[in-house]
Amino acid sequence: xxxxxxTAISAALLATTLFVSTPAYSQSAPHGIAAVVNSDIVTIHDxxxxxxxxxxxxxxxxxxxxxxxxxRQALRNLVDEHLQMQEAEKYEQSISDEExxxxxxxxLSRNGADPNELVSSLAAAxxxxxxxxxxxxxxxxxxxxxxxxxxxxxxxxxxxxDETLNQITANASKPNYRVAEIYIEAxxxxxxxxxxxxxxxxxxxxxxxxAPFPLLAQQFSSAASSAKGGDVGWVREGELRPEIDTxxxxxxxxxxxxxxxxxxxxxxxxxxxxxxxxxxxxxxxxQVTVEAETDVAKARLIALxxxxxxxxxxxxxxxxxxxxxxxDMGELKSSDLNESIxxxxxxxxxxxxxxxxxxxxxxxxxxxxxxxxxxxxIPTRDQIEDRLLDQQLAQAxxxxxxxxxxxxxxxxx
Numbered sequence: 001x002x003x004x005x006x007t008a009i010s011a012a013l014l015a016t017t018l019f020v021s022t023p024a025y026s027q028s029a030p031h032g033i034a035a036v037v038n039s040d041i042v043t044i045h046d047x048x049x050x051x052x053x054x055x056x057x058x059x060x061x062x063x064x065x066x067x068x069x070x071x072r073q074a075l076r077n078l079v080d081e082h083l084q085m086q087e088a089e090k091y092e093q094s095i096s097d098e099e100x101x102x103x104x105x106x107x108l109s110r111n112g113a114d115p116n117e118l119v120s121s122l123a124a125a126x127x128x129x130x131x132x133x134x135x136x137x138x139x140x141x142x143x144x145x146x147x148x149x150x151x152x153x154x155x156x157x158x159x160x161x162d163e164t165l166n167q168i169t170a171n172a173s174k175p176n177y178r179v180a181e182i183y184i185e186a187x188x189x190x191x192x193x194x195x196x197x198x199x200x201x202x203x204x205x206x207x208x209x210x211a212p213f214p215l216l217a218q219q220f221s222s223a224a225s226s227a228k229g230g231d232v233g234w235v236r237e238g239e240l241r242p243e244i245d246t247x248x249x250x251x252x253x254x255x256x257x258x259x260x261x262x263x264x265x266x267x268x269x270x271x272x273x274x275x276x277x278x279x280x281x282x283x284x285x286x287q288v289t290v291e292a293e294t295d296v297a298k299a300r301l302i303a304l305x306x307x308x309x310x311x312x313x314x315x316x317x318x319x320x321x322x323x324x325x326x327x328d329m330g331e332l333k334s335s336d337l338n339e340s341i342x343x344x345x346x347x348x349x350x351x352x353x354x355x356x357x358x359x360x361x362x363x364x365x366x367x368x369x370x371x372x373x374x375x376x377x378i379p380t381r382d383q384i385e386d387r388l389l390d391q392q393l394a395q396a397x398x399x400x401x402x403x404x405x406x407x408x409x410x411x412x413x
Contacts, residue, residue, distance in 0.1 A: 214230060
């Protein structure tokens with residue numbers, strides 16, 4: 001890991017470079033006030049330490065434009081952290097030093113960094129490791145609060161799990177991608193979409209210069225994954241939002257994308273690794289057939305969706321119906337079925353009838369009695385539930401922090 005692009009620059013020279021264009025941040029008032037967050041004060045020293053830390057660990061240039069961008073991001077981060085710690089105090093959350101140290105260690109290990117070397121390198125640039133510890137402490141506290149406030153309220157239904165499982169099943173044999181992300185939100189304070197695009201390009205330039213992607217994500221990303229260094233984990237083709245999915249398919253492992261604009265902001269994604277899973281889907285199926293003119297038969301089968309209660313009672317349900325019959329198809333693998341049938345089954349919930357399939361003497365629908373995806377890297381229902389819960393908690397976290405910002409008394413000096 002390349003910790004310091006500024007290693008050869010003395011702490012004094014780096015300190016002189018910082019804030020040179022902004023009189024309010026002159027070193028003559030190192031403990032002046034940079035911002036007031038409700039009853040808390042963010043000092044110029046706090047802000048300067050955070051900017052120095054960001055420069056040292058991400059390899060940002062010491063030019064005026066970079067420093068101004070870093071100052072804006074650092075101040076926003078510090079304001080958010082004060083809001084988060086104020087909530088932690090409100091809910092009497094206490095974060096131990098051992099927990100903070102453990103999280104810092106895991107963050108550094110993702111970058112291949114030696115903690116002792118990092119501390120020494122930061123000290124050479126006039127930065128205290130406490131600036132990282134403070135950031136990590138607020139992340140732990142906030143996650144604990146969000147889980148406590150919203151974790152028990154969020155319910156993941158069987159229908160949501162089924163829908164996700166259907167999607168995974170449909171993409172089971174497609175490539176898997178290990179992805180990391182940085183999301184720059186197009187907020188007014190950074191200049192909207194133009195500012196987000198500028199920030200994304202700066203992230204790409206720093207990665208190409210050797211800055212660790214995880215540390216950039218932790219410092220600059222607005223995505224919930226920032227606390228994990230931007231790590232999204234393994235995802236299948238088709239699971240990401242379309243703008244990102246299209247780009248990922250063209251990337252090679254170890255590469256970083258160009259800016260990907262989406263509504264509300266800009267993404268930069270890194271493709272960490274790629275693999276192809278071997279998977280198949282085992283179905284237990286029954287067939288329902290209507291002998292009639294094709295359009296009539298199809299309409300009848302669609303109507304039967306609301307009348308048939310499931311596989312266990314299917315034979316009894318259709319025995320009294322004219323021109324309707326059922327057949328047990330047994331267990332079949334998706335690889336043994338033709339593509340049109342597989343496509344129909346992928347969109348069909350367990351216990352339901354597929355869309356009608358035309359035949360010379362009428363139409364047929366297939367009832368899915370059981371669906372089991374087999375092969376490598378197929379998540380269990382519990383794992384899918386955990387993933388969906390994490391996604392909803394991330395959204396709740398984003399909304400809660402946004403509400404705190406709106407309600408806060410914030411004065412920037």
